[in-house]
Amino acid sequence: MEEKFSFPSKLRISAIVLVIIGLAAFIWGFISNPDQAWGNLLLNNFFFVSIAVGASFFMSLQYIAQAGWSAGFKRVSEAVVSYLPVGGILFLVLIFGLGHIYHWAHEGAAVHDELLSHKSVFLNIPFFSVRILLYFTLWIFMAIYLRKLSLKEDLEGGLTWFEKSEFYSKVNIFVIAVTFTFASIDWLMSIHPHWYSTIFSFKAFASAFYHGSSFVILIILLLNRAGYFSFLNKSHLHDFSRYIFMLSIIYGYLWFMQFTIIWYGNIPEETIYYALRWTTPWKTLFFVDIILNFAVPFLVLMPRTPSRNKTVVLIVALFVLAGYWVELYTQIFPAINPENNFGLIEIGAFAGFLGLFILAVATTLSKASLIPKNHPYLDECLHHHF
Amino acid sequence: MEKQAYIVGVYDDEEPLVNAAKKFKEEGVKIHDVYTPYPIHEIFEIQEVKSRLSIAAYIYGWIGGLGILAFMQYAAVLSWPLNYGGKPVNSFPSFILVTLVFTILFVTIMSLTTFIGRAQIFPGKTIDIIDPRTTDDKFVFVFPQEGTDRKKVEELLKSTGASEIYDR
Numbered sequence: 001m002e003e004k005f006s007f008p009s010k011l012r013i014s015a016i017v018l019v020i021i022g023l024a025a026f027i028w029g030f031i032s033n034p035d036q037a038w039g040n041l042l043l044n045n046f047f048f049v050s051i052a053v054g055a056s057f058f059m060s061l062q063y064i065a066q067a068g069w070s071a072g073f074k075r076v077s078e079a080v081v082s083y084l085p086v087g088g089i090l091f092l093v094l095i096f097g098l099g100h101i102y103h104w105a106h107e108g109a110a111v112h113d114e115l116l117s118h119k120s121v122f123l124n125i126p127f128f129s130v131r132i133l134l135y136f137t138l139w140i141f142m143a144i145y146l147r148k149l150s151l152k153e154d155l156e157g158g159l160t161w162f163e164k165s166e167f168y169s170k171v172n173i174f175v176i177a178v179t180f181t182f183a184s185i186d187w188l189m190s191i192h193p194h195w196y197s198t199i200f201s202f203k204a205f206a207s208a209f210y211h212g213s214s215f216v217i218l219i220i221l222l223l224n225r226a227g228y229f230s231f232l233n234k235s236h237l238h239d240f241s242r243y244i245f246m247l248s249i250i251y252g253y254l255w256f257m258q259f260t261i262i263w264y265g266n267i268p269e270e271t272i273y274y275a276l277r278w279t280t281p282w283k284t285l286f287f288v289d290i291i292l293n294f295a296v297p298f299l300v301l302m303p304r305t306p307s308r309n310k311t312v313v314l315i316v317a318l319f320v321l322a323g324y325w326v327e328l329y330t331q332i333f334p335a336i337n338p339e340n341n342f343g344l345i346e347i348g349a350f351a352g353f354l355g356l357f358i359l360a361v362a363t364t365l366s367k368a369s370l371i372p373k374n375h376p377y378l379d380e381c382l383h384h385h386f
Numbered sequence: 387m388e389k390q391a392y393i394v395g396v397y398d399d400e401e402p403l404v405n406a407a408k409k410f411k412e413e414g415v416k417i418h419d420v421y422t423p424y425p426i427h428e429i430f431e432i433q434e435v436k437s438r439l440s441i442a443a444y445i446y447g448w449i450g451g452l453g454i455l456a457f458m459q460y461a462a463v464l465s466w467p468l469n470y471g472g473k474p475v476n477s478f479p480s481f482i483l484v485t486l487v488f489t490i491l492f493v494t495i496m497s498l499t500t501f502i503g504r505a506q507i508f509p510g511k512t513i514d515i516i517d518p519r520t521t522d523d524k525f526v527f528v529f530p531q532e533g534t535d536r537k538k539v540e541e542l543l544k545s546t547g548a549s550e551i552y553d554r
Contacts (some may be wrong), residue, residue, distance in 0.1 A: 256482065259479065260483070264479070264480065266472075266473075302444075303444075
């Protein structure tokens, strides 16, 4: 089956326009309200990088489970992962604005603060920057290697490349598990340097996996709307919605786990995180997060009929991704911008990153055959039925 | 219990069985029942049999969830308010854990009860197994002898690859 994605020039132009809007928003933001602009840079960086990492995890999971049903869609996750180099460069920009986001990065913050000086062995700007480099090097290396194996499989066929991919997927999962744990502690949890939650990085990881898969599913459905993936049938759709459904439960479970334990323990050091988010400007968003990420997919995708409907799954995926933005917003901004003055910077910054993301993903998609040619399970995917 | 008289068609594999079911549907011959060693979902689709058990389970979920929440509200807030470490009496987050676990238990037990009730299974019941080999490696179609066009059924069974046709 030969199918190639061609990058429509309309999409390319609108993506470039989005990038320009983003640039303008950032320039205006850095002049008018630098704290908020840096916060948005972190938010959108984390949003798209974690989606790429989640997609990388999703892809590796399909390999090690030897999943047949998703074999035809592998190129989409590969394309999402290819955003990582762009995300890495933008993350390095963040190093120049650490003081605007992280309290521990202020000069002299640790002097009169016993806890911060204790943590300063780990939380200091040089080591923080080195860690960013390390994470991205590992992720990009794994992504490029897996992509190379996949393309070689297209050319030469045979089981060798699949077996190699399977092995390196295991390596990739270990790499992601360790690095992403630290990455989420570094980038999100250290915004509140006095607060800690032992389940935080696990929740961030599950959330990245959840929203990464949702984004991959969203792209597959959009491509299907544009006329690609003609073999996509109800069984594929049902599997996609099962993925979202299952991960929404995991997300809700972890969200509630972190909340209940802190609520029950009632230690001021820990409850401060929720106390901040439980007061007026944040309270609504705090609940919107769990409603969008858990209640909506859980209730909508539970019955059989809507979970086999393309439009319904597409809309649910959009809701879930909006929920991710809200989740990150309520995680990052209460410390940076307590008044919650949501405005044009937020919209423009997201638009800019979305434009870059579209450019990176669509370019990679158009470079190789949209459907892998010699994947051993491809036939099972094309006739998927249960 | 008097045994009903049946025509039984035996197949050796899943694939001819599924194709045969499609063929019977095209010809407009109703298959009374199908027995297979393992569930075959295509048969459900072809036969247009739908289970309402999932709807029952959904309703049980609501009953169980709301019921246990109401009970905890009654027990911990209305009937016997106690002060546990200064927590509010109506400690909603701690109710959720019990709600989750109880709902699962309630749905499981009630669905099982409903299934047993509908299938009329009880300890000591003698079950009339049409063909004991369906628990091993054979796939079986069953037609009642009364009200079936015998000739047509046998012809269709043979043409679709049934390995054996017998009366019982």
